[in-house]
Amino acid sequence: MDATDFIRDKCLIDGKWIGADDGSSFEVTNPATSEVLTSVPKMGAAETDRAIEAARKALPAWSSLAAGERAQMLRRLFDLMIEHKDALGRLLTLEQGKPLSEGVGEISYSASFIEWFAEESKRAYGEVIPGHAVDRRIVTLRQPIGVVGAITPWNFPSAMIGRKLGPALAAGCTVVLKPASQTPLSALAIGVLAERAGIPAGVINIVTGSASAIGGALTASPVVRKISFTGSTEVGRELMRQSADTIKKLSLELGGNAPFIVFDDADVDAAVEGALVSKFRNGGQTCVCTNRFYIQQGVYAEFAEKLAERVGQMQLGDGTAEGTQIGPLIDDAAVEKVEEHLADATGSGAKILTGGRRSDLGRTWFEPTVLVDVDQSMLVSREETFGPLAALIPFANESEAIAMANDTEFGLASYFYASDLGRVWRVAEALESGIVGINTGLISTEVAPFGGVKQSGLGREGSRHGLDDYMEIKYLCMGI
Ligand code: ADP
Numbered sequence: 001m002d003a004t005d006f007i008r009d010k011c012l013i014d015g016k017w018i019g020a021d022d023g024s025s026f027e028v029t030n031p032a033t034s035e036v037l038t039s040v041p042k043m044g045a046a047e048t049d050r051a052i053e054a055a056r057k058a059l060p061a062w063s064s065l066a067a068g069e070r071a072q073m074l075r076r077l078f079d080l081m082i083e084h085k086d087a088l089g090r091l092l093t094l095e096q097g098k099p100l101s102e103g104v105g106e107i108s109y110s111a112s113f114i115e116w117f118a119e120e121s122k123r124a125y126g127e128v129i130p131g132h133a134v135d136r137r138i139v140t141l142r143q144p145i146g147v148v149g150a151i152t153p154w155n156f157p158s159a160m161i162g163r164k165l166g167p168a169l170a171a172g173c174t175v176v177l178k179p180a181s182q183t184p185l186s187a188l189a190i191g192v193l194a195e196r197a198g199i200p201a202g203v204i205n206i207v208t209g210s211a212s213a214i215g216g217a218l219t220a221s222p223v224v225r226k227i228s229f230t231g232s233t234e235v236g237r238e239l240m241r242q243s244a245d246t247i248k249k250l251s252l253e254l255g256g257n258a259p260f261i262v263f264d265d266a267d268v269d270a271a272v273e274g275a276l277v278s279k280f281r282n283g284g285q286t287c288v289c290t291n292r293f294y295i296q297q298g299v300y301a302e303f304a305e306k307l308a309e310r311v312g313q314m315q316l317g318d319g320t321a322e323g324t325q326i327g328p329l330i331d332d333a334a335v336e337k338v339e340e341h342l343a344d345a346t347g348s349g350a351k352i353l354t355g356g357r358r359s360d361l362g363r364t365w366f367e368p369t370v371l372v373d374v375d376q377s378m379l380v381s382r383e384e385t386f387g388p389l390a391a392l393i394p395f396a397n398e399s400e401a402i403a404m405a406n407d408t409e410f411g412l413a414s415y416f417y418a419s420d421l422g423r424v425w426r427v428a429e430a431l432e433s434g435i436v437g438i439n440t441g442l443i444s445t446e447v448a449p450f451g452g453v454k455q456s457g458l459g460r461e462g463s464r465h466g467l468d469d470y471m472e473i474k475y476l477c478m479g480i
Contacts (some may be wrong), residue, residue, distance in 0.1 A: 007470035014054035015201025058202030063172035074118035110162030121170035142389030144172030149218030256412030266417035274441030338387035405431035411454035
């Protein structure tokens with residue numbers, strides 16, 4: 001099968017592929033070429049309510065399977081995703097724009113969560129607690145929370161789904177998924193493979209369309225016991241507010257504003273390598289992408305020069321073309337945000353070492369850029385740029401670096417390069433973030449707990465902790 005064989009123009013509700021009630025649809029385009037790939041249903045609250053009902057109906061049978069039986073189906077889904085990773089990766093690149101190697105890599109990463117949680121579900125142990133009285137025995141059970149509403153973004157059209165479906169289904173929950181409107185095809189492709197893997201009707205329902213109507217129906221429904229969302233802090237706040245009336249459990253993976261600190265005792269060449277992957281992966285459009293570089297004065301000039309040289313050599317292009325390292329940004333608004341941050345910084349004295357403009361390739365490509373003489377007050381330091389713009393801020397000492405790194409409402413990822421062991425521990429403990437990359441720019445893996453503190457979110461995805469977010473603890477007190 002190739003990428004186009006996985007394209008679907010219908011949604012999956014209760015095991016059936018259907019259109020919107022009123023027949024309306026919207027186009028999905030390739031951000032590199034503006035070519036229309038297909039149209040998908042523009043659904044709203046009525047269709048979402050039916051998807052919730054399908055998930056409710058499917059819940060008893062799914063949750064009462066033995067964990068090993070669910071695990072076998074999830075394992076089949078994992079195998080199918082890996083078998084078709086080239087086609088799925090190409091489809092992902094067509095709708096999202098990232099280089100093909102990253103698209104295919106994302107499919108493996110997405111599938112890894114399905115595999116991990118299939119295995120982990122068999123170890124959803126309860127416990128026996130020594131009773132508080134001689135005639136009492138206390139036991140805990142871990143049970144699936146129920147129907148889950150999952151809402152995912154466009155920057156990882158498959159992986160953000162794998163991260164939610166894996167633990168939800170493994171725990172015994174059923175799901176109504178709303179993928180981002182820019183990238184619904186990778187989601188629908190997972191639906192195709194889930195059916196083939198034998199996952200029963202109603203266990204995974206996929207609804208595309210109006211974000212506010214679908215999000216509104218998911219949050220209003222008392223049947224939906226949990227919302228798992230990855231996206232902007234602004235929408236996360238809104239979903240949290242909307243979930244208050246029915247007291248839902250929430251997992252929120254929201255914005256980041258990741259600092260990347262390079263100390264004088266760092267291996268500068270390694271730090272440049274780490275900076276390249278941490279900043280420019282997916283064109284800078286990930287929530288763990290570095291947004292602010294803090295470089296100690298002793299290595300500032302060397303780091304800036306080496307980074308600019310490597311960034312200047314990065315190859316821009318269509319994600320499907322051989323050798324492309326930077327694809328197009330997702331849309332015009334994304335490019336305009338980079339331009340706004342750049343203009344604000346250069347207007348206040350920052351200098352461009354390389355890049356600094358849209359590419360001749362087309363409207364959605366921005367040249368990877370390195371900026372020096374940036375300071376903490378500039379927009380680029382305050383807000384997530386979500387584009388290929390590296391802003392370098394000098395600092396004098398450790399406490400200053402930590403203070404600047406923590407001077408944000410966000411707390412998802414941070415990175416630092418250093419070699420002194422005492423410093424490594426001090427800085428790792430002081431950084432206010434859920435994830436710290438130490439002498440590495442890549443931190444994502446299904447075996448580790450991914451998540452933020454402060455206004456970057458709630459809950460953890462991946463690792464053995466990831467299952468907890470989809471389970472409740474029930475405690476049995478037995479009088480004997
Ligand atoms: P991004 O800035 O990454 O596009 P968003 O938070 O806008 O992040 O979008 C992430 C996901 O949330 C997408 O699937 C989007 O359609 C959805 N979304 C946006 N607004 C709402 C809303 N009001 N209610 C529910 N979902 C929403």
